[in-house]
Amino acid sequence: MKGTVLYGPRDVRCEERPDPKIVEPTDAILRLPATCICGSDLWPYRGIDPVTRPAPMGHEYAGFVEEVGSEVKHIRPGQFVVGTFFASDNTCEICRSGYQTSCVNRQPGAPTGAQAEYVRVPLADGTLVPTPDVPPDDMIPDLLAASDVLGTGWFGAVAAEVGPGKTVAVVGDGAVGLLAVLASRLMGAERIILTGSRNPSRQALAREFGATDIIQERGDEAVARVKELTNGLGAHSVIEAVGTQEAMMQAIRSTRPGGHVGFVGVLHDVQIPGNEYFFSHVHLHGGPAPVRRFLPELIDLIWQRKINPGKVFDLRLPLEQVAEGYRAMDERRAIKVMLVP
Amino acid sequence: MKGTVLYGPRDVRCEERPDPKIVEPTDAILRLPATCICGSDLWPYRGIDPVTRPAPMGHEYAGFVEEVGSEVKHIRPGQFVVGTFFASDNTCEICRSGYQTSCVNRQPGAPTGAQAEYVRVPLADGTLVPTPDVPPDDMIPDLLAASDVLGTGWFGAVAAEVGPGKTVAVVGDGAVGLLAVLASRLMGAERIILTGSRNPSRQALAREFGATDIIQERGDEAVARVKELTNGLGAHSVIEAVGTQEAMMQAIRSTRPGGHVGFVGVLHDVQIPGNEYFFSHVHLHGGPAPVRRFLPELIDLIWQRKINPGKVFDLRLPLEQVAEGYRAMDERRAIKVMLVP
CATH class of the missing domain: 3.40.50.720 (NAD(P)-binding Rossmann-like Domain)
Incomplete structure (x- = not known):
């Protein structure tokens, strides 16, 4: 598949990468109809957060479930889901109090590599929220925004x-x-x-x-x-x-x-x-927004067309042009860049 | 009257000082049956907060109203009152939201000099809360504790x-x-x-x-x-x-x-x-506790003998021995020292 890797300050590339596979029985694999660049991706892009080895980029995602691991109970292939950064079980005492990004089993920095065609999501049952049905295409940017920037x-x-x-x-x-x-x-x-x-x-x-x-x-x-x-x-x-x-x-x-x-x-x-x-x-x-707490409500607001957070995407590029996307955000020429695989 | 003055690190003295007088028409003068030393008094006593000139000490107080200024409407001579550090009007928008220690007309560091026989309290109507009646002697330590340490x-x-x-x-x-x-x-x-x-x-x-x-x-x-x-x-x-x-x-x-x-x-x-x-x-x-917010409830709890915060006073000394009181608290020989004028 195509995916994005940051090699060093201002050196970000779209390249051929291995398709993600189920690793843990609680994983899911998603196919992403669109993906995007986060303001926080600019910290390593600018070299402020050090990049010590090539880093797959992207932690905002919404897409179609392709495959799930043997222990995934609530998420099914074919569903459209919105996910969150920092995978969480959504069952521990901290999750139940609404702080899923501090889940006792959280996986900080996972999923990663979501600026790609596919992504592997750990703890799928805890981390993903399905939409009521497959959304119309024009709603996908709104749902993608819910994954991080709206929830944050x-x-x-x-x-x-x-x-x-x-x-x-x-x-x-x-x-x-x-x-x-x-x-x-x-x-x-x-x-x-x-x-x-x-x-x-x-x-x-x-x-x-x-x-x-x-x-x-x-x-x-x-x-x-x-x-x-x-x-x-x-x-x-x-x-x-x-x-x-x-x-x-x-x-x-x-x-x-x-x-x-x-x-x-x-x-x-x-x-x-x-x-x-x-x-x-x-x-x-x-702190790191527990987006999972808010996702059901945010998806509902989007589904009812009460909010249109996808308007923050003011530049759309093919995934291959991810480097131009980072430049546009770094130079503040774009508020937020959507990438289409 | 007798009052306490800090001259420099570890140099605190009880000495003869002028009786306080009404300065502003919103002032009250209190006679103090007991007074005390605060943990925060140890910061300047230890020289951690610099002492640039002789400083009258003491900001915790409860006592009898002796005299009030011409604009004081709710506090009357003869009442027993509990007051707070940082005089406040208790009417501004910040006071009404419960943050009297950030009152827009607050007087930080006023009243001061309450380790004495008498003290002048600015903004008396806002700063002082009367007890239901003159309290029995054994309740005075509890009411004095309400002024700062309990409220804090x-x-x-x-x-x-x-x-x-x-x-x-x-x-x-x-x-x-x-x-x-x-x-x-x-x-x-x-x-x-x-x-x-x-x-x-x-x-x-x-x-x-x-x-x-x-x-x-x-x-x-x-x-x-x-x-x-x-x-x-x-x-x-x-x-x-x-x-x-x-x-x-x-x-x-x-x-x-x-x-x-x-x-x-x-x-x-x-x-x-x-x-x-x-x-x-x-x-x-x-931050600095808005004790004024809690005083009516705290006085009520004390009046009903439901709490006994005065137990923190584990050493009582005549006001003349204030220096020994500071030493006892500095050396952690006493939790809190009550001074009796």
Whole structure:
């Protein structure tokens, strides 16, 4: 099959790779009608996360079940399923409390290699959620978005305790930030401020998803603007969707005392200063989104055509052109790239 | 009047000081039948917080209203009241949301000088809560404890989302840690593990307050013990009542994914590492306890003799012997020292 491998900084290739096979009896093999590139794939692409050996890329996926292992009970060949990164059993005490990405049997970094024609998914019964039927083609981008970026933006809004009547600020206008805007609107936020957005097409999509205010500033300038918009108090809920020191401090500083930060950008070289944080009175929660918790609800919203998260895919390329896809996202020419095998 | 002044590291004195007077029309003057030394007073006493000029000490207080300013409407001379550190108006949007220690008109570090015969309290209507009647003498230590250490331990338990059926771990066996045990019992915790306690008298008080398990270890050894006691998962709720890097990391590491850390030790030179914290899936909340939020409930519990937080005072001294009181707490010979003017 065709699949994507990262060889080193900015060296990503589509090449012929062995077809995945059932390894464990709890595995499933999926055929992927579409796949995509994640903002978090840019960390190793840019060399910020070291690449020590050729790495199959891709952890977002939705597709057709081709084959299942002998112990898979609930997932059947022919179904269309949406899956999540970090395979989980969905039965342990931690999964049952809604934190499947911290499952006691989780497989971090599995499945991987989903920027390909086929992918092997461990713990298929726990990790995959079938759609009610085979979806129409135009719905596949929405379902693919649910696999990570929508589920991650959604978790950010849940962790930030977004709710009716609240003012929400979102840090970052990537796909996750934009879908955190969408999630906030669905959860009833009164005012949704997107910060750090300078790109007209991202701004337009943010408005469509429900942003009421868009400000270009980042960091402490954004903090000052959010405070101006909130009687000097700060937002009730802030969703951090970048992962840098500046973004995290912006999130903490633009939240009112007693308010909530939901952080979903993978934190890189971030140190939260204890004394400042102590006096901020801000709740912090986040981490790798337990997308599995939200998938049934997200699939239902998509199936009913109530949300259209697939709009974040503003560039579609054949899988063979994956290198151009990474370049387009790295240079911020595309919000999110869909790859068609 | 007699009052306490810190001149420099380990140089604390009881001396003659001017009687406090009404300065603002929202002030009240209290006469204090008893006062006490806080664990946080040890930071400047030990020179960890710098002392740049002679500092009147003491921020925990309960006593008789002697005089009020012309704009004080609800507090009257003759009442017995319990107050809080960081005077607050109790009417702004932040106060109404329960974060009085972040009141938009708060006066951090006020009142101060409460290790004395009298104290001036700013924003008296917002800051003080009267008891139903003049309390019997033996109840005064309980009410004095409510002013800070009980309210702080209580907030730690609220921030850690302690509740029925949960396993709670408490980091630190100072007065706040011990009262966090008491709070956790009142909130219905099933199991309460006190960590880092090696002193038999503190252990005995912890058992009396509701601890089900006491372990001597600190830091990562304590994390391992808490995990042993919780099927490898960690506690649902952890209350951090120390304020050091080791204590904060112990708290985060001994909480299960999706669980809650409530931190109330004033964080000193603490940096929370973002990447480890990201993957912990732990909620963080804390800061200077908004004791004012809890005071009506705490006074009620004390008035009904349902709790006896004053038991943390295991040494009583005349106010003149304040220096010996600081030494006893610094050397951990006393849990908490009451001073009688």
